Amino acid sequence: MEDEYILKIQNLKKYFETPYGTVKAVDNISLKVRKGTTMGLVGESGSGKSTTGHVVVGLFPPTSGKILFKDRDISMPLEKRPKDLKRDIQMVFQDPASSLNPKKIVRDIVGLPLKVHKMVETREELEEKVAKLLEMVELPPEDFMYRRPADLGGGEKQAVSIARAIATNPSFVIFDEPTSALDVSIQAKIINSILNIQREFKLSSLFITHDLSLMRNISSEVTIMYLGKVCEIAPTDVFFQKPLHPYTQMLLSSVPVLTEEEEKLKPKGITSQGEIGSPINPPSGCRFHPRCPYAKDICRKKEPKLVEVEPGHFVACHLYSER
Template sequence: MSEQNGQTRVKVENLQKLFPISKGLFRKSTDFVYAVDGISFEIKEGESLGLVGESGCGKTTTGRVLVKLEDATGGQAFVHNSDRDEMIDVMDVESPEDRKEFRKHVQMIFQDPYESMNPRRTIYDIVAEPLKVHNLGTTEEKEQRVVDLLRLVGLTPPEPFLFRYPHELSGGQRQRVAIARALVMEPTFVVADEPTSMLDVSIRISIMRLMLELAEKLGVTYLYITHDLAVARYMCDKIAVMYLGKIVEMAPTEELLSNPMHPYTRALLSAVPVPDPSYQRPQVEIEGGVARAINPPDECRFIERCPFAVDECKTAHPNLFDRGNDHLVACYLVAPDGSWTGRERAKLELRS
């Protein structure tokens, strides 16, 4: 889809976001939810990274921190400024002017196409809002740009859509409008927060194809947040699997899907539905639901649900290590060469 050694567009280092648990008016809270706990990744030009994980694992929070809807509590993040060809330090974006400038380069597509548009504004108002906020162009130029954008996202002919209200459009059409709104400023980086999860399966593929097409045409880099591995495989060059605020495995898409190393990734993959009635699903034993990330103890985050946990897992959360082929895993059971020390045991369990 793109050359692998392009310019870095997004760089995240040790990003951390803690939410304090309120204890009352005057008491300082000592308990925190570790929504995002020290994650690092890098997205190159024209590449898109898929952030995959269960509900509550912190993937949406990561996206919100990167568009400055939340302020990170630690770590660093940089986003490329295409106007000046330099990296913007996301942590330095503080003043309202900085934020406004920052949002010329970073945009977000929201999950819910029904709630992410003001019901009292027309499609024209919605798509033209960034242009109005940044005061770009005359009314005619804005109109022209909106018409172009609507045509670009496949709402053709665009004129009949301009002065409709969101509730008059279907879900797929609304999400196209949301994409148009996100791209109207020609950002370099777009956080897509499960943009297809609320849509009909039949609409999904056309929206995903549209996003890929636009990425190629406009040179947009996506951080694609999803819980659906099939979607991530279609959309992304690289996938990062998150669990309780940590990235547990990160690799190029095909490498990750063909050679999953972390027990959690393996469990996720085994849950992907296969359209074959005679297919016997191998069971990967993980129990329970996602634990709460309140002041997590100093051990592997996945330990409670991991069927292969050993004593070593109780010492600290494992670091992400490169196991070759750009494949990063955070698990004590994966040997440095990528071979899995728990593999023999896992095979046994898969067979039974």
């Protein structure tokens, strides 16, 4: 029988050596993504969420730990990764302006992965496929095929990056804050095409974002990261009804909302304080303790383990472990 998880990350660590010391960007995290679902990876800058995505797609080899994709180990450096795996895992980056070659036309940008993976033979075939891909992201091919990135708006550029990412018919796509640089009305369009594509291709994905409201609309499970650690994992609806980790609560209470209904979902009695610590010299014990209103002695000394408090809902906090 096939495994129900498409991606399993086990004790992943990614450290970077810098002149100031070792940056522990991702420090021993484990998570699993179910087939055909979207895992939302949420955190603030410096939490290690993008690094996690980059390691999975192969931009950096992990420092230690394992990544299993469809039960195959992919924790080797990118050069050693089999080509079919590269085809199967794709990524959409945050800034579409710097991830598209300004000198190429849209046909060549979207068509490049098709050529690299030898999925087309003739030029006609290539144009036909590219046209189909552009239609999927709602860019009329006759208007866009021969344009260059400089002639496109921000949303259109991001649509091109998405078309490129799905060109090779991948089963897993990592979206790294794909709409954070866009206006809300354009964000809505892009998110809609992403949702359609996910449905149509039965795509599994990792959706990295700092926007909890957006994540609510797109993912089926959520992982919250803080300073290179995972603090909470939960199914999305459970997560919003019952956020457990104090950091998660602080994050949720900080989200500005538009309606009374949403107001009710915001945890009361906790306000944002302090700033994220240094990943070079992170706080001892629980990394969130200097900002946590419930911090106890044990939080300063011992790092909390990720425990399952109810089926599918994990939290790493001393308030919930060994009570």
